[in-house]
Structures are given as C-alpha cells and as structure tokens.
Amino acid sequence: MPDAAPATHTEEYLGRYESALVQVFGRPQLVLEHGDGAWVWDVDGRRYLDLVGGLAVNALGHNHPALVAAVSKQAGQLVHVSNFYTSVPQVELAERILRVADAPVGSAVFFCNSGAEAIEAAVKLARRTGRTGIVAAEGAFHGRTTGALALTHKPAYREPFEPLLPGVVHVPWGDVAALEAAVGPDTSAVVLEPIQGEGGVVPAAPDFLRAARRVTAEAGALLVLDEIQTGVGRTGSWFAFQQAGVIPDAMTLAKGLGGGIPIGALVTFGPEVSGMLTAGQHGSTFGGNPLACAAGLAVLDTIESEGLLAHVRSAGEHLERRIDGLDDPRVTGIRGSGLLRAVTLAGDWAPAVAAHGREAGLILNPVAPDAVRLAPPLVVTTDQLDLFVDALPGLLDLATEETPR
The missing domain is CATH 3.90.1150.10 (Aspartate Aminotransferase, domain 1)
Structure with a gap:
C-alpha cells in the first residue's frame, strides 16, 4: 500500500x-x-x-507600513493606562473622528473595544431618555452580546438566549409606514445600519433613513446609526450617513477604525445628547487605550494621505x-x-x-x-x-x- x-x-x-x-x-x-x-x-x-x-x-x-510603524512606536511608549487618566492618542483620535464626521460643537466620543460594546453603550444612552422601547429592523445584525443581540433580528442567534432585553421591536427593512407606526411615546431610539451587512449587504434607501430622522425627531427619540461595518471610508465617504444627508443623534463605530487592532466607539452628536451619559454611568477598562488609539489615528491619517x-x-x-x-x-x-x-x-x-x-x-x-x-x-x-x-x-x-x- x-x-x-x-x-x-x-x-x-x-x-x-x-x-x-x-x-x-x-x-x-x-x-x-x-x-x-x-x-x-x-x-x-x-x-x-x-x-x-x-x-x-x-x-x-x-x-501596512503606516499602521505597523504607529503600533510599534506606541508599544514602545505606552500600551495601556487606566481611564483615571488619558493619553495623547486618545484625545487626538476623538478629535479626528469628530472632524471627519462633521460633528457639531459639543459632540463627543466614548471609546470601547468592539462593535457590540459600542451598541451596548448606545442602548444605555437610549435608556437615559427615560424610555425603554427600541426600534430596529428585520435583517439587522448589531452584535452578539445580550443587549446587542436583542437588536439583532436573526432568530437562530436570538432564540437560544431569550428572554433578551425587553421593549425591542423589528420593522420590515425599508418600510416607512411600518417605521412610523412603530415609533411612539415609549420609543427611546431607532437603531439602523445604513447598509445591512450581515443581512446580505442591503442598502437603506435614503428616503428610509430620512424618514427615520423625521419620526425620531417628532417623537423625541434618538436616531442611532450603526456604522460599525459601513464607517471609516468603507462606502467611499467617511461615514455612510453622509451620503444620505442625514445627521444621527449617535453612531457606533468599530471594525475598520483600528485597521485590525480592536477598538470601538460611540459618537454622540451635539451637547444635549453628549451630556446624557455622565460620570460613572458607563466605562471600559481597555476602551481608548493608547495602542488602539494610535492605530486608529494611523488608519485615518492613511485614508486621507493616500486619497x-x-x-x-x-x-x-x-x-x-x-x-x-x-x-x-x-x-x-x-x-x-x-x-x-x-x-x-x-x-x-x-x-x-x-x-x-x-x-x-x-x-x-x-x-x-x-x-x-x-x-x-x-x-x-x-x-x-x-x-x-x-x-x-x-x-x-x-x-x-x-x-x-
């Protein structure tokens, strides 16, 4: 043989x-x-x-040499400090994100370690409205931690871990009438992906996002856009919401932001929303650490410098x-x-x-x-x-x- x-x-x-x-x-x-x-x-x-x-x-x-150099340099200086302190990369990355997002004065950034964590922060932000309802979309994927999983639509992901966070409803993707009917006085936030990635790369029609902006403003709810997959240049603009002409109350970031180094972020637009989470109401041991923020700066710098x-x-x-x-x-x-x-x-x-x-x-x-x-x-x-x-x-x-x- x-x-x-x-x-x-x-x-x-x-x-x-x-x-x-x-x-x-x-x-x-x-x-x-x-x-x-x-x-x-x-x-x-x-x-x-x-x-x-x-x-x-x-x-x-x-x-990529720019990312390798930035991470190597930062690793030789300072990898981690607790959030009793800050660092130059953390401050500079937050400022850079706000600049490329064209965020108004009073906007702010919370750093975490992943997209799911950014969604969890957004859920807590929404709860600060004093309401508990959240509207998401059929086909949505927002993560696998328990709060994010409640917003994710796929039954196979959800059912083994139910009951999940209460008060979440899912409306058909792109259905303006269903969205209007679902948003009411108990709605804290509408959370949408500009393009559903795990749902099959299905873009939201600009009219759907504009309707979401309108109905949330009328109801006093937040519009949270999940730019975890679409953000940081993926669609040809810094963020996909910029192509739709819609300004959210908050957006979540991760994936491409660190170029492979784990990092996530919740970005809040304007002083009213930015002031909703105050000292001690949220946190992250590793969020915003100097190494990850140096990577994020290298990614944004390179996207700009290389066109x-x-x-x-x-x-x-x-x-x-x-x-x-x-x-x-x-x-x-x-x-x-x-x-x-x-x-x-x-x-x-x-x-x-x-x-x-x-x-x-x-x-x-x-x-x-x-x-x-x-x-x-x-x-x-x-x-x-x-x-x-x-x-x-x-x-x-x-x-x-x-x-x-």
Missing part, C-alpha cells in the same frame, strides 16, 4: 484548534500566517487574495461595471456601495462559489445562499478585483454542477 500523505501544517493546527478553543465558530477554513496588502498566506505557503478583509476590519490591508475615499468610490464603480459586464444569467446583479458589495446570484450557489474560490486562492464570504459579500481592504487594486470577476464564471460552473438551482 502507498504511504499515507503527510499531514499538512493546516491540518495540524486545525486539530489543535479544535482541542483548545470553544467551538463557537465551527471549524476554520484556513490557518493564516502572514499578509501583505490584499494578500494573505497560510501556514502551508498558499497565497490568497483577501476580498473579505477580516469582515471589513483590515481597512489598510495587511502589514482612499476617492479610490474606494472608483474601485467600487469599476467592480460594478465589471460584474454588470459579465452578462452571465447566473449573476443577477451587485448591490452595496464603495467596497462593501454583494454579488447576487440566480441560485443558492454562494457557499459553493466561496469554497471553490478558496481553492482558487480567493477569500470570499457567502453572506446569503444567493449572495457573495466582498469587503476587501480599502487599498485593493482594480487589477485585484478583476481577478475575482474573471474567475467568477468558472467558479459558478463548478458550483452549479453540484448545487441545485
């Missing part, structure tokens, strides 16, 4: 992973070792084009033209904005497309059975996007052979 094929490094580490980690993510698809720009390599030396970007986290790609907002817009438009130009009946369209996109398919082929893509050296995300999500680093080139578009028909050939329409 022939000798058994030797185990790869990937198999070795996956076995160790399954023995050592809580299995909330299932079996990982790859064991990645290093990256450069939009490329990553696994422990067996295979190269992949990363078109998911750590789920919209790696805004500058992998191993990445304009690049995101042009690269996203290029991708849209290329997808539309395929003229393949199996591809029904592309939705989203900038470099947060979903390529929609005529059948439930997305998981198979992603699996075959991985074998071909492409990291893709089947965000829905019939949609492939792309959230590549903001530095991805049009040539790299073309690699995916050129490969897509062949991936669909393989997927449709084994997956029923």
Whole structure:
C-alpha cells in the first residue's frame, strides 16, 4: 500500500484548534500566517487574495507600513493606562473622528473595544431618555452580546438566549409606514445600519433613513446609526450617513477604525445628547487605550494621505461595471456601495462559489445562499478585483454542477 500523505501544517493546527478553543465558530477554513496588502498566506505557503478583509476590519490591508510603524512606536511608549487618566492618542483620535464626521460643537466620543460594546453603550444612552422601547429592523445584525443581540433580528442567534432585553421591536427593512407606526411615546431610539451587512449587504434607501430622522425627531427619540461595518471610508465617504444627508443623534463605530487592532466607539452628536451619559454611568477598562488609539489615528491619517475615499468610490464603480459586464444569467446583479458589495446570484450557489474560490486562492464570504459579500481592504487594486470577476464564471460552473438551482 502507498504511504499515507503527510499531514499538512493546516491540518495540524486545525486539530489543535479544535482541542483548545470553544467551538463557537465551527471549524476554520484556513490557518493564516502572514499578509501583505490584499494578500494573505497560510501556514502551508498558499497565497490568497483577501476580498473579505477580516469582515471589513483590515481597512489598510495587511502589514501596512503606516499602521505597523504607529503600533510599534506606541508599544514602545505606552500600551495601556487606566481611564483615571488619558493619553495623547486618545484625545487626538476623538478629535479626528469628530472632524471627519462633521460633528457639531459639543459632540463627543466614548471609546470601547468592539462593535457590540459600542451598541451596548448606545442602548444605555437610549435608556437615559427615560424610555425603554427600541426600534430596529428585520435583517439587522448589531452584535452578539445580550443587549446587542436583542437588536439583532436573526432568530437562530436570538432564540437560544431569550428572554433578551425587553421593549425591542423589528420593522420590515425599508418600510416607512411600518417605521412610523412603530415609533411612539415609549420609543427611546431607532437603531439602523445604513447598509445591512450581515443581512446580505442591503442598502437603506435614503428616503428610509430620512424618514427615520423625521419620526425620531417628532417623537423625541434618538436616531442611532450603526456604522460599525459601513464607517471609516468603507462606502467611499467617511461615514455612510453622509451620503444620505442625514445627521444621527449617535453612531457606533468599530471594525475598520483600528485597521485590525480592536477598538470601538460611540459618537454622540451635539451637547444635549453628549451630556446624557455622565460620570460613572458607563466605562471600559481597555476602551481608548493608547495602542488602539494610535492605530486608529494611523488608519485615518492613511485614508486621507493616500486619497482612499476617492479610490474606494472608483474601485467600487469599476467592480460594478465589471460584474454588470459579465452578462452571465447566473449573476443577477451587485448591490452595496464603495467596497462593501454583494454579488447576487440566480441560485443558492454562494457557499459553493466561496469554497471553490478558496481553492482558487480567493477569500470570499457567502453572506446569503444567493449572495457573495466582498469587503476587501480599502487599498485593493482594480487589477485585484478583476481577478475575482474573471474567475467568477468558472467558479459558478463548478458550483452549479453540484448545487441545485
């Protein structure tokens, strides 16, 4: 009998992973070792084009010199101090966020460590109105901590942990009449994503966001926009709300803000909202630590200095033209904005497309059975996007052979 094929490094580490980690993510698809720009390599030396970007986290790609330098420099100076004190990076990052958000005087930033934590802070902010009702949307994903999970819509995520935070109702996405009917005198906040990321990269119509702004103002409730996935240049503007012409009362940030270093933020707009949380009413041991804030500053500096907002817009438009130009009946369209996109398919082929893509050296995300999500680093080139578009028909050939329409 022939000798058994030797185990790869990937198999070795996956076995160790399954023995050592809580299995909330299932079996990982790859064991990645290093990256450069939009490329990553696994422990067996295979190269992949990363078109998911750590789920919209790696805004500058992998191993960007500006981010590496900023984190290295800060690590040699000051990694952490308690929030009895502040640091230069914390102050400067808060100021920079308010500037790029065009926030009015009296606006403020609370730093935390993740998007879910930013949503938890927003829930507490909303409770300071003296009301308990929150309106979210069907298809929404706002996180997996218990407060954020109450706002998340997917039953499979929610049901094992019910009862959750009471008073949350979900309205159909984009339904202005349903939104108007749901917002009333007990509503503390309406919480919406400008583009539902986990829901399939489904943009909100500007009219829906404008209606949310109107009805919350009329009801004395807060409008909270979840920009955890859409913020920090992902859609071609600093924040997606800027494209809709709507100013929220608060927004949540995370993902791309640190370029891979964990950080989250709640941004409050104007002195009235900013004054609703006072000393001792919220906090975070690690929130706003100097290392994470130095990373955030490097991300914002680089987006500005490298003109990445304009690049995101042009690269996203290029991708849209290329997808539309395929003229393949199996591809029904592309939705989203900038470099947060979903390529929609005529059948439930997305998981198979992603699996075959991985074998071909492409990291893709089947965000829905019939949609492939792309959230590549903001530095991805049009040539790299073309690699995916050129490969897509062949991936669909393989997927449709084994997956029923």
